[in-house]
Amino acid sequence: MSVERSRLPDEIKHWYGDMICDYTYTLGIAGEKFFTGLKEGRILGTRCPRCGAVWVPPSIYCPDCFEELTEWVEVPDEGIVFSFTIAHAGPDGKPLQEPEIYAFILLDGADGGLLHKLGEVRPEEVYIGMRVKAVWAPEAERKGAITDIRYFKPVE
């Protein structure tokens, strides 16, 4: 081949490097409104005047029409499990001690919804189409973050 190749493990060397990459991520107009809403225990979306879609997560533009969106609507903190997965591995790929249930929750009245954990339910009880409701962190502990919702739980 075109390249002389070493087959001696001791000859093979690496240099270790790391990248220090810290950022702030600007919430923006839509983000500020949405996360302020979460702090108040409300889920907000934007409605498109042209196609009528209510987008959650919201943006100030319609991904379908490219219309500028200025109308905000509150949607219920309830919806259905559109899809779910039983997670056995954590963010680093290492096994979780207890499996967790992750879901995409399609919110009532919204074209979209939220990715979040399910709680107060066993994996074998969950099904696509199951009605669920947000369980909020106590008001004093909310920070204006997606984790202000602790998880979604089945509606009794």
Added chain:
Amino acid sequence: MERRVAVIGVGWSGFAPQTADVSYKELMFEAATRAYDDAGVDPRRDVDSFITCAEDYWEGFSIFDEFVPDQLGAVLKPTCTVSGDGLHGLVNAVMQIESGLFDVVVVEAHSKASDILTYEGLLKFAMDPIFTRPLGWHPYALAGLEMARYLYDTGNTEEHCAMVVEKNRRNALANSLASYAADLTADDVMDSRPLFEPLKELDVAGLADGCVVMVLAAEEVAEKLADKPVWVLGMGWANETISPELRDWCRPVYAEIAADMAYAMAGIKNPAKEIDLLEVDDRFSYKELQHVEALGVCDYGEASRLLEDGVFDRDGDLPVNPSGGSLGVGNLLEASGLFRAMEVVLQLRGEAGRRQVQDVEVGVAQSWRGLPTASGAVVIFGSEKEVKKP
């Protein structure tokens, strides 16, 4: 197409889970040397322009495009980087030739995945920083979620996904480039460790290092230089929204749009009849079924029946991933699409060795950019300049 374009040379290096003895530059140099030899070109004299496909974070460099000219023979020549999959780069190479700007263009993509010590960390960085990352999920959870909904909507099953793994890893036994060839069964896949149910450990393609380089040329040059030019008959690409919350969770619409665009260009009306061979993204087993359906070979939910009937086997009516796919060959990151294109080229030239598919004239390569994206490209290749009408 106004000005026909052909692939006149392909080269590779790797593919292996580990290429500790060479740097990424040497991987590229080795693949480029093979490709230029195959095409019969001297890069310093004959190649007009170079396109590489790379993403800074995979490489561990800022402004990675500055690090590529030397090892390709591209110093002091038009060079650019497409921050995307290799097929996106190929599409741009074709356009540079079609526009009349250049006659010979080189496209390159590679993976040096074994240099990445924090693969999960990089993938996590690709997810929305405000809505998704704070949940603390491994990015593959998104594949588990999509797989669950796709199976629910189509009636395809986990067992069918396991059959895809069996087919592809067995196909890979006949591919000397494949890192993950194995004589395993669908039962082994079903019994493998659950990751993000229904996704299991063996449903996921393992990482591999490797590089693919391709030389493309305008018709008049291609016919002079190549014994077996492989013609680009059509191409397309599309992006869906990056927000999983707003997407279609069953249909990979990006692949439908890309395929429709490519079929229109190639004059293909009935993909199942007019295509002889498919190489589609299968970095998660269910993606193969999803992509085959998106490419219009059959309706949604029907790929499982065709799979059961052996239609997608190497000796079936429409072989899918005879190379072994990413499941068999390995996940080559941004080189995944270009590796598929290379397999199609080798098949159409009749140079695929023990995995050669018989009577192939039209082959399709399809790419997906991987999690958490919903984007990709489709390129149609032919051993003849036009698709023969059935």
